Amino acid sequence: MELWFTEKQTDHVGITLKTQRTLMRQESQYQEVAVIDTKQFDRVLLLDGVIQTTIGDEFVYHEMIAHVPLNTHPNPRRVAVIGGGDGGSIREIVKHDSVEKAVLVEIDEQVIKASRQYLPELSSGLDDERVEVLITDGIAHIQASKNTYDVIIIDSTDPVGPAVGLFTEEFYGHVFEALTDEGIMVAQTESPFYEPELVHRTFSRISANFPITRLYLAHIPSYPSGMWSFTLGSKVCDPLAIDGNDLHALDTRYYTPDVHKAAFCLPKFVQKLVTP
Numbered sequence: 001m002e003l004w005f006t007e008k009q010t011d012h013v014g015i016t017l018k019t020q021r022t023l024m025r026q027e028s029q030y031q032e033v034a035v036i037d038t039k040q041f042d043r044v045l046l047l048d049g050v051i052q053t054t055i056g057d058e059f060v061y062h063e064m065i066a067h068v069p070l071n072t073h074p075n076p077r078r079v080a081v082i083g084g085g086d087g088g089s090i091r092e093i094v095k096h097d098s099v100e101k102a103v104l105v106e107i108d109e110q111v112i113k114a115s116r117q118y119l120p121e122l123s124s125g126l127d128d129e130r131v132e133v134l135i136t137d138g139i140a141h142i143q144a145s146k147n148t149y150d151v152i153i154i155d156s157t158d159p160v161g162p163a164v165g166l167f168t169e170e171f172y173g174h175v176f177e178a179l180t181d182e183g184i185m186v187a188q189t190e191s192p193f194y195e196p197e198l199v200h201r202t203f204s205r206i207s208a209n210f211p212i213t214r215l216y217l218a219h220i221p222s223y224p225s226g227m228w229s230f231t232l233g234s235k236v237c238d239p240l241a242i243d244g245n246d247l248h249a250l251d252t253r254y255y256t257p258d259v260h261k262a263a264f265c266l267p268k269f270v271q272k273l274v275t276p
């Protein structure tokens, strides 16, 4: 018998993965946490039936959400990840020697437990001695942190349920205050192809708080449309102004100095979403 998992990515489109077995499935306090084993993408973390990350293509997302801001900041020492309980973003952050402290703020401990058991390729970074894991609400943590972090990465789920508050203008204002003088934030901001209004709205909300706001793209095959956006807000440093020769050599599979620059070259319909 063949087993197939389908995520309905829109009301009219789904992605279907041939599945070998369900490795775990559990209701946490916040959501259904599951890990399935698929033919194409290997193990896949699902939250409420939505693909969060897959062993097959996670490197694209985690390298791009981490290295673009960390290589834009002149000396990132303290970094926070809001969400991201699978540990993939932290794994990339601790590749930077300048980082002294990386704080993972995840509301759902079950996500971390599932990742530690079934996705060790991602969660391994959590064991780095510079990492602190806080099981708490990211919004409250950011609100309580003033002038604390050089880089804040918002590695959230889609903007439904508990993640809605991570996409508000008010929250980005608190992120600004939680950042140090040359601070930079990045948020995952969904698919410009399927969610143009959301991308436009989120960009406007970040740019209402940050003098430099830039959107960049990466290709993530398991996410809706494959075209994925990240929005970076910065107090001082412009990710487009960095000299590729100054970028640190990193052990990566997707991110390079050329990709760093190219990711900000936007197709015309995406450029329109971020043009006032």
Ligand code: SPD
Pocket: 050, 051, 052, 053, 061, 084, 085, 086, 087, 088, 089, 155, 156, 157, 158, 188, 223, 224
């Ligand atoms: N449509 C799903 C988007 C999920 C983005 N966050 C994934 C978290 C991976 N660390």
